[in-house]
Amino acid sequence: MAFTMDSGSALLSPMSAGLFLVSIVAYTGYVCYHAFLGVLADLPGPFTARFTNFWRVKSAASGKAPAKFQNLHRKYGSVVRVGPSHVSVSDPAQIPVIYGISSKFTKSPFYNVFGGCHSTLSIDASVLITSDPVIDNKVYRSIFTLQSQSAHRILKASIAQKYSLSSLLTLEPLVDTVTRNFMSTLRERSQTAPDTNIAGTRLDLGEWLQFYAFDVIGAITFSRTFGFIDDGKDERGVLRGLEGGLTYGAVVGQVPGAHPWLMGNPVLQNTVLKIPAIAKNNPVPIVYQMIKDQLASRTSSEQTSTREDFITFMKKQHEKDPERMSEATMMNHMFVNLLAGSDTTAISLRTIFYLLMKNPHVYAKLQAEIDDADAAGLLSPILTYAEAQTHVPYLALVIKEALRIHPAVALPLERIVPHGGIQINSHHIPAGTTIGINAWVVHYDTAVFGEDAYSFRPERWEDDGSERLKVMERSFFAFGHGSRSCIGKNISLMEMGKFVPQFLREFEITWDGDEEWKVESNWFAKQTNVFVRYKSRERKASTS
Template identity: 30%
Template structure:
């Protein structure tokens, strides 16, 4: 009888606890100023709905459907509203940064030497962001990026050498190639080369060295999930007995630490420490090297109060993980969609052939809208149809609040955001076929007057730039990424024919924090070999 009474008492306590929790959520829902914003029922009560959606890797598709059903404002959490109105982008993502990043980004802070460290991407502080941006900004300008063009060319030459050896020439002719994997190997080796003057061996071995790419992909999934409930990420970081798999996400961080330590040892043993110079066009330490670590170390000299070794490690890590994956994601999308769209592919091929570009072509030769307008259109369309980010870029509404164009009011303290993968399908800006890959939308239409074309192009361009974020937090590496996309697309499309191994098989796409795309199995045939640039 005593055991029965204890059991009944435990049941009563449990039921009471459940009732209290339910009452709390219902009360919060009833008093919420967002209760009239439509969205999934569960999302109005808990962020676990967002966690589940991110776990399914269908974030963009889900949000597109919700916006199609409910309009420009959709409630994705108790205090989260997704917005899909292009006119709100310059308001939310303004140059003054009045809409601060949300706590979603705190999950991206890194643990360095036991210390939780913000960095240029994760920080919610405009002051800290500016302090970290100012010393290195010039190295990511178009002029700074072109200082590394020789490194980009060397990586392209190595990619083509490996593709031809493994899949084109001799006994390997006609062998199936997963071009998605090889574009990843290229992007990671390239970012390593321009960051610390040494490739990592992805292309030479034809493999994911030390599973670094796979671990980074897993890390991005984790950050997307845990960012929906950032308080849980904080609990994990403080737990000395946290599961070992949490620490596995720091693999690239430790690798970056090792690269910095190696460079510092080399600089200390060099006969002339002054070989560390600020101008990337003049070289770096250890002879003729030109890389980002040299630039970061010089920035530390010029800004000793603002740049620490920990900050440099985070610059390196951002270059490697976020930079390589973003470039690879868009480049894979461009190649895949061109293979799937023979008309667009043939137009680009004809334009490249007529231009008679050297191999590899320079950035100035490829980024020429008057000579290669279709190449420019393809790059823009690739970015538009497949941005590297699959979640809303979250910001916190400042006082006194945000009034939507339809008159509804979002109070201060609410988290809002626009999803680049959703807004770049806007039909008013891009037309009724916005879900299709069609580079011709970027060209002047038959019968379209010059003034109308310029206005239409401006609307599309303004919206397309949002794939790199907006305002004071626009992606620092956007010029580097586009430079690589122009050069790599011209090289690959101009040099090879790609045929899908199984035309009936679609690629695999997973959308979470970053967008994954993989499984592009092709057979490759080499076209007439172009002259190889002597600059390499």
């Protein structure tokens, strides 16, 4: 019997209807086979994960992915099926296997969603938020989104030297300028703010730490800040635009095949980006223009070799080898710095101060160490990184524990299982499967970090020479692991190592928000409502 419309005319011929039904049955059979009899059929996990990626999409869209992955592994064990061909692993022993330098596991298509798309229009029509610049209508894949190991190795080799700690420490004076501006701005604000009282001045510290991190990235990239601290607000909507793009990437990244039909589609992309509210908050044109202006005006000899910002370094590399460090490559690296270099540091700084306020005994211990070093004349007016490392040793433990408690990345770092598959415990994971480890899961492993894994206890990182400390170090995943670990790790550590003791030396802070902060997780686990009362401490203000 043919399918018909109410007019009686055939909608599908008997043969077409038959083929349609056969296709449905065949597809259903295929899905059911892989769900219950396929190579991943023996893995535990949510029932819906056998058939669809719904659990992963829902988890990413909920803003609560870290807790959901923790609960998942608590219920099902160390190897869990989270999609038809996706597996989440919680065994920290697998970190060097999956992510090690010699690993053949490549990045999954999840990262394609954070890339640009080909467009016939100008940069103003580039993707809402991307770490891949579109230059002359060509997409340049970044260090973050490249899946090819060899291509990543080549691109990273041209810039890796600049991300070394020794190289970054030559930029301390640029960071100090931003720090000095931050401290003086807050001091002036406390003298004029209408909500100042005996407890101090109310401040959204979380927001201001984002301003600081963004201005530092601008300073070390091309000796110019974004002006966030001076403005005291996100005047151009750059931060709002970043947030929207990260949410899109986190959710659509669970089904990357949908990206070419959404913001990966030039027609839809260009249409959406013309909507005034979205166009206003698109950070890409702003960042692009800043980079373009600096590349056009800067020469490699404008700075001394001891204070060589990123653009000066790249200009010199360009003069030596214009093919390896082309202008497109320079723009590529600067996009990564400016669009991806502040969020993680701001998240980590919020975590440190929040946990200090929520754990007064830790706050008091760190404060005493800073004050003792200050009273002994061991600290410069603006602390150097070396001074903080040498004379405030407890700080390193506080930072490490804060990053364990609240890692910046909220989702698993996805990789593709290579030829031959992988054996994890009693499970064989075949080649082609997408596999990943979530820092929020391994960082709370009680077998590694003890029964108090959910407690903030910096002392757990004290070097007692025990095997347990070595296991904890191997299980620390805040910056990823191996050759694809966060290239900006040393930038973040330098900022935290300098800023935290400087701020605590100059200001006293107390919690003034709700009982808890608010954490909304997309790609990053970002905190809001970090309200404090701050007031200047009784000490001589910095003058240099």
